[in-house]
Amino acid sequence: MIVIGVTGSIGMGKTTTAELFAQAGAEVYDADAEVRALYAPGGAAVAPIEAAFPGVVSEGAVDRERLSQRVLGDPAALRRLNGIVWPLMSGARAAFFRRAREEDASFAVLDIPLLFETGGGRDLDAVVVASAPAQVQRQRVLARPGMTPAKFEAILAAQMPDAEKRAKADFVVETGEGLEHARRQVTAILAALRARGEAAH
Numbered sequence: 745m746i747v748i749g750v751t752g753s754i755g756m757g758k759t760t761t762a763e764l765f766a767q768a769g770a771e772v773y774d775a776d777a778e779v780r781a782l783y784a785p786g787g788a789a790v791a792p793i794e795a796a797f798p799g800v801v802s803e804g805a806v807d808r809e810r811l812s813q814r815v816l817g818d819p820a821a822l823r824r825l826n827g828i829v830w831p832l833m834s835g836a837r838a839a840f841f842r843r844a845r846e847e848d849a850s851f852a853v854l855d856i857p858l859l860f861e862t863g864g865g866r867d868l869d870a871v872v873v874a875s876a877p878a879q880v881q882r883q884r885v886l887a888r889p890g891m892t893p894a895k896f897e898a899i900l901a902a903q904m905p906d907a908e909k910r911a912k913a914d915f916v917v918e919t920g921e922g923l924e925h926a927r928r929q930v931t932a933i934l935a936a937l938r939a940r941g942e943a944a945h
Contacts, residue, residue: 745844746937747852747867751859752874753903754896755885757919757926761874762855764923764930770851771844778836782829783808792828797821809890816898830862851934860904860912870937873913875906876920 750765752758759776766772782789785804793811794801800810815821837854844852856864865871876884885896910916915936917929 745849745852746869746941747854748933748937749854749856749859749865749868749871750874751856751871751909753881753906753909754857754899755881756874756876756906757884757917758855758857758874760923761872761917761919761926761930762853764917764927765851765853765934767927768930768934770853770934771840771847771849772853772855773837773840775833775854775856778833779829782832788832789829793825796824796828812895816895816902819902822902826862850938858903860909861902865912870914870933871912872915872917872933873906873909874917874919875910876918878906880920881906 748765748770750758750762752761759774762772762774779789781787783793783806784790787805790801790804790806793806797811797814800807800814802810811825815825841852854864854868856862859865859871882896885891885899886893915929915933917926917933919926
């Protein structure tokens with residue numbers, strides 16, 4: 745099984761790129777969806793996050809807007825949050841890999857927003873970075889509900905610059921030229937990795 749990490753800065757099309765891998769037949773682990781489950785009522789992260797950041801839980805769930813106000817621009821608070829969330833996610837990731845192996849999947853894709861920032865690229869066969877021109881990224885992000893230019897800049901400041909991510913990637917999917925263009929790139933990446941795997945045996 746070939747393990748691929750898909751990452752990219754906010755608004756770069758990472759989630760869509762991961763979805764294209766899923767449509768091409770890969771098993772995909774969505775870190776964002778996992779976090780949503782952990783933050784939902786009854787989620788394993790709710791109590792420890794409320795203990796660390798009192799007042800961020802509303803109606804039994806972590807209020808992501810309140811939480812982001814507490815941690816954005818505060819590296820120590822962000823580290824504290826990650827120290828709660830990441831260990832909880834590792835069990836779900838292990839379960840995903842078990843399931844993918846049982847189903848004899850050829851490709852397992854980890855959709856991880858902060859892959860490089862968290863040093864998570866070591867156990868992967870390849871890293872794919874979703875990228876788009878800066879003006880496209882800005883347009884996409886500022887169209888999101890509740891997003892402001894100041895908040896966008898704060899999020900960008902906490903992420904590794906796109907140019908650095910591109911330099912570290914094995915493959916880059918350019919998402920600024922439409923869905924079909926991105927789909928062709930994903931198909932080509934899977935073909936290249938399949939060929940590389942066959943050559944290694």
